[in-house]
Amino acid sequence: MxxxxxxxxxxxxxxAGEALSRLLQLPYPGPVIGMVLLxxxxxWQAVQVRVQTVASFxxxxxxxxxxxxxxxxxxxxxxxxxxxxxxxxxIVVSTWIGLAVTALVLRRLMKTTSP
Amino acid sequence: MTDFVQLWVYLASTPLFGLNATLxxxxxxxxxxxxxxxxxxxxxxxxxxxxxxxxxxxTGTAYPTYFAGAQFxxxxxxxxxxxxxxxxxxxxxxxRARWGRFTxxxxxxxxxxxxxxxxxxxxxxxxxxxxxxxxxxxxTAPVAMGIADKLxxxxxxxxxxxxxxxLVGALSAKPLFALLGxxxxxxxxxxxxxxxxxxxxxxxxARALQVHPDAGAWAALALGLQVVTAALLxxxxxRWF
Numbered sequence: 001m002x003x004x005x006x007x008x009x010x011x012x013x014x015x016a017g018e019a020l021s022r023l024l025q026l027p028y029p030g031p032v033i034g035m036v037l038l039x040x041x042x043x044w045q046a047v048q049v050r051v052q053t054v055a056s057f058x059x060x061x062x063x064x065x066x067x068x069x070x071x072x073x074x075x076x077x078x079x080x081x082x083x084x085x086x087x088x089x090x091i092v093v094s095t096w097i098g099l100a101v102t103a104l105v106l107r108r109l110m111k112t113t114s115p
Numbered sequence: 116m117t118d119f120v121q122l123w124v125y126l127a128s129t130p131l132f133g134l135n136a137t138l139x140x141x142x143x144x145x146x147x148x149x150x151x152x153x154x155x156x157x158x159x160x161x162x163x164x165x166x167x168x169x170x171x172x173x174t175g176t177a178y179p180t181y182f183a184g185a186q187f188x189x190x191x192x193x194x195x196x197x198x199x200x201x202x203x204x205x206x207x208x209x210x211r212a213r214w215g216r217f218t219x220x221x222x223x224x225x226x227x228x229x230x231x232x233x234x235x236x237x238x239x240x241x242x243x244x245x246x247x248x249x250x251x252x253x254x255t256a257p258v259a260m261g262i263a264d265k266l267x268x269x270x271x272x273x274x275x276x277x278x279x280x281x282l283v284g285a286l287s288a289k290p291l292f293a294l295l296g297x298x299x300x301x302x303x304x305x306x307x308x309x310x311x312x313x314x315x316x317x318x319x320x321a322r323a324l325q326v327h328p329d330a331g332a333w334a335a336l337a338l339g340l341q342v343v344t345a346a347l348l349x350x351x352x353x354r355w356f
Binding site: 095 | 191
């Protein structure tokens with residue numbers, strides 16, 4: 001019951017996010033606005049207990065949710081192959097740079113100022 | 116034999132097929148991944164894609180036919196993005212105390228990933244539609260598609276790049292972090308998880324969650340932060356160029 005109510009809360013906030021994005025012509029996708037709205041709504045315990053179960057379930061199985069898009073990627077592989085090796089190099093190298101910069105910056109920041 | 120073919124044609128034309136195949140193949144891939152002791156190369160998303168892609172190719176099933184069923188799983192990405200507020204809320208005390216540092220790391224990492232992708236694409240002479248679609252590639256696929264669309268890139272290319280980015284991160288993070296000397300203490304797990312959530316979004320975060328619960332929590336937090344900062348900053352940054 002609480003999981004169902006939690007799902008209803010997530011969908012309602014996502015819809016509210018979509019509506020706000022369109023009405024105010026914001027540059028943010030609806031689910032992102034929904035996430036910010038939920039962050040505000042979580043101060044109420046009634047929302048916390050209902051969202052907890054369904055949020056943990058969705059995030060625990062997050063990688064499953066990428067499979068349908070991913071299969072599309074495989075069937076669209078021509079798009080990537082068209083630009084060939086260059087594109088693959090760009091994606092791999094920039095991902096490594098992103099991972100390295102984030103990890104090193106965060107470690108540096110945590111070491112310099114924490115006791 | 117023709118009966119079987121007719122049955123197959125019937126089953127393949129209902130949404131049930133795509134939904135069922137996605138769920139079963141993913142669960143099998145997950146069991147394989149567990150048996151391989153969560154080796155990076157055994158990544159469950161990667162093998163699900165390979166098996167499902169090969170299956171569609173072998174049976175001559177069109178992607179839209181498959182997606183008619185798989186869309187029910189795909190749809191949950193929206194509520195999952197909203198649900199990212201939960202890990203942010205759970206870590207709110209740490210976030211409040213050190214929000215400046217986390218935001219700085221998220222923005223620095225996100226900018227490095229997006230900037231190096233666009234810069235490399237430009238240096239290698241890739242067309243501008245491809246460049247614009249590369250910018251949001253470190254953000255989770257549904258958000259990346261939205262951003263690329265608003266920038267004038269191609270949403271489908273952006274989704275392709277985001278998925279490949281997530282897989283590259285999940286597959287290669289372990290040796291990369293070892294090379295950089297990121298340890299396996301509390302700060303190390305924080306840096307590893309946070310970096311995966313920032314640079315390799317949901318697929319990277321899922322990998323972090325499987326490796327270590329702390330790394331997973333930091334990855335989910337980074338994913339939430341990245342969605343907000345990227346959605347905020349990429350369209351602004353693109354306006355200057």
